[in-house]
Amino acid sequence: MCLDLWLREGGQCADTQHVVGDDFERVLADAQGGNEDQFAVLWRDANPALLRYLRVLAPDAAEDIAAETWVHVVRGLTRFTGDEAAWRAWLFTTARRRLLDQARLRRRHPAEPLDEITLAEVPRTPDTAQIVLDRLATETAMALVAQLPPLQADVIMLRVVAGLDTDAVACILGKTPGNVRVMAHRGLRRLETLLGPAGVTSRAGVTL
Amino acid sequence: MPDSLPPIQGPASQPGRDLDALLSGEAGYPTVVLGPVAGALDALRAAPAPDELDGEAAARAAFRLFMLPEPELAGGAPAPVSVLQAAVAGEGRPDRPGATVVLPMAAPAGPRHARPRPPLPWPGRWQVMTAVCGAAAAVIVCVAALAGAFSGPAGQQARPGHPSSPQPTSTSSKRPTSSVLGTATAHPAPRPSASGRAASPEALCHEYMQFFTHPESRSTEDAVVKQLSGLAGGWTHIMGYCAKQLGAEGFPGGAGAPDSGHQPGHGGRSEPAMWWGH
Numbered sequence: 001m002c003l004d005l006w007l008r009e010g011g012q013c014a015d016t017q018h019v020v021g022d023d024f025e026r027v028l029a030d031a032q033g034g035n036e037d038q039f040a041v042l043w044r045d046a047n048p049a050l051l052r053y054l055r056v057l058a059p060d061a062a063e064d065i066a067a068e069t070w071v072h073v074v075r076g077l078t079r080f081t082g083d084e085a086a087w088r089a090w091l092f093t094t095a096r097r098r099l100l101d102q103a104r105l106r107r108r109h110p111a112e113p114l115d116e117i118t119l120a121e122v123p124r125t126p127d128t129a130q131i132v133l134d135r136l137a138t139e140t141a142m143a144l145v146a147q148l149p150p151l152q153a154d155v156i157m158l159r160v161v162a163g164l165d166t167d168a169v170a171c172i173l174g175k176t177p178g179n180v181r182v183m184a185h186r187g188l189r190r191l192e193t194l195l196g197p198a199g200v201t202s203r204a205g206v207t208l
Numbered sequence: 209m210p211d212s213l214p215p216i217q218g219p220a221s222q223p224g225r226d227l228d229a230l231l232s233g234e235a236g237y238p239t240v241v242l243g244p245v246a247g248a249l250d251a252l253r254a255a256p257a258p259d260e261l262d263g264e265a266a267a268r269a270a271f272r273l274f275m276l277p278e279p280e281l282a283g284g285a286p287a288p289v290s291v292l293q294a295a296v297a298g299e300g301r302p303d304r305p306g307a308t309v310v311l312p313m314a315a316p317a318g319p320r321h322a323r324p325r326p327p328l329p330w331p332g333r334w335q336v337m338t339a340v341c342g343a344a345a346a347v348i349v350c351v352a353a354l355a356g357a358f359s360g361p362a363g364q365q366a367r368p369g370h371p372s373s374p375q376p377t378s379t380s381s382k383r384p385t386s387s388v389l390g391t392a393t394a395h396p397a398p399r400p401s402a403s404g405r406a407a408s409p410e411a412l413c414h415e416y417m418q419f420f421t422h423p424e425s426r427s428t429e430d431a432v433v434k435q436l437s438g439l440a441g442g443w444t445h446i447m448g449y450c451a452k453q454l455g456a457e458g459f460p461g462g463a464g465a466p467d468s469g470h471q472p473g474h475g476g477r478s479e480p481a482m483w484w485g486h
Contacts, residue, residue: 034275036268043267048256063263070267074274141251159231160249166228184231188245195244 020045024084032078039077043070046091052138053157054095056146061102069095089168092158096172144194145187152187155180412436413450 020027020041030038050069054062072094080090145153151173158169166184170177230246233253407415416432433443440449 036271036275039271039275040264040268043264044256044261047263047267048260051260052252067263067266067270070263071270071274074267074271077275137251138254138257141248144248145252156231156249157252160233160252163232165232181227185227188227188230191248192245195248 020084024087028080028087032080039074042087046088049161049163050091050095052142052161053092054099056142056153056157057150058099058102059146061106065095065098065102068098072098085164085168088162089164089172092162092164093172096154144191147194148187148190152183152190155183156187156191159184409436409439409449410453412439413453416446416450417454 027038027041031042047066047070050066051062054065058065069091073091080087082090145156148156154173155169158164158172159166164172166177166180169175170180173180175183230249233249412432412435416436419432433446436446436449437443440446
């Protein structure tokens with residue numbers, strides 16, 4: 001209900017990053033009209049953040065939940081109204097609902113994971129080493145955030161990766177904006193503590 | 209920033225602005241304050257990695273599946289396909305499309321009764337027509353067989369007490385006494401003929417009496433009965449008339465018939481119904 005109210009207001013309280021920018025309205029309209037290329041623009045813009053969010057909260061099923069989220073989004077795409085902030089809020093709200101459904105399903109039907117594929121079995125491409133190096137900082141940061149309490153990690157990822165503001169995160173999580181700020185504050189403090197001994201190495205090789 | 213700090217209230221508060229700026233990645237935020245944390249958050253916001261864009265082909269397939277307009281589905285446009293893409297690094301990128309498995313999409317669901325049935329090919333139609341004709345022929349043969357059966361022995365069985373094997377009289381004691389219908393006599397009696405119209409009353413009565421032992425020819429029997437009815441003054445008087453014409457010897461039951469003379473009819477004459485009605 002909170003999200004609906006926020007969506008009706010056009011997401012005016014959101015101050016998230018505008019990745020698609022001023023063209024978002026046209027891109028969304030074209031995608032709703034069946035333009036596959038414009039939908040791909042929306043997908044390429046939001047899917048990396050969606051995957052990172054899900055990989056922190058559900059590392060084992062992030063890809064599956066993301067795919068399921070996009071199916072739900074596509075099915076409701078023609079009914080969506082709002083700006084880019086509302087679009088991101090809707091996307092991550094859908095993802096979070098799928099995440100909770102997945103968690104409930106796993107509690108009912110626990111599965112035994114198979115042995116992980118060793119690095120020697122991973123298909124190699126010429127730029128695998130570079131990809132690993134590029135991903136190292138992001139992966140390390142995500143691993144650090146994953147060590148936070150779930151709610152704090154949720155707040156950090158929604159605020160930082162999804163680009164949602166405090167009110168939008170409060171709506172998604174069902175908390176008050178004050179609670180969201182407190183959890184973000186505590187999450188950052190714990191992250192600072194975790195970074196003390198480990199640190200995050202940037203792409204330039206500088207330990208932050 | 210100790211954990212015991214109260215919640216940051218409102219955008220006017222300086223710590224609140226700092227926190228929002230840190231989380232949203234605003235430029236110009238003094239990263240010196242929380243350098244390592246800011247670096248980690250920047251790493252979280254880093255540019256997409258190639259594997260994070262792997263599923264674009266699957267997303268496009270889902271988009272085509274759900275967003276394709278109805279007229280295109282019903283028209284001559286190629287049917288949408290379901291693309292299953294393996295989770296291989298680098299696959300699905302526009303510059304390096306991976307191996308995909310293309311499955312034909314199922315026909316659009318609809319009510320079963322509303323789906324048009326494809327027309328049968330001509331060989332199929334001929335097979336159906338042949339089967340129908342064969343079934344009709346079988347029904348006709350069965351009906352004919354049943355009709356023939358009921359007009360034969362069954363018709364005879366419908367007459368209880370029919371004197372197909374009359375008890376031998378004193379004058380005909382040598383005749384076989386088989387009770388099997390249609391085999392009452394060892395030597396078949398002469399079949400009644402339709403030429404009895406010009407015969408004498410005795411011949412008509414003799415022919416009439418033969419019908420009780422050989423009732424196969426109904427039409428002939430009807431003709432004889434019609435003539436005898438005219439001679440006797442009614443079909444109910446035929447038996448009495450024939451008894452007078454033929455005498456006791458010519459009567460099937462004869463004088464020794466079990467019911468003869470015991471069932472007087474109207475006017476003191478035995479009635480045919482009385483004769484074989486028991």
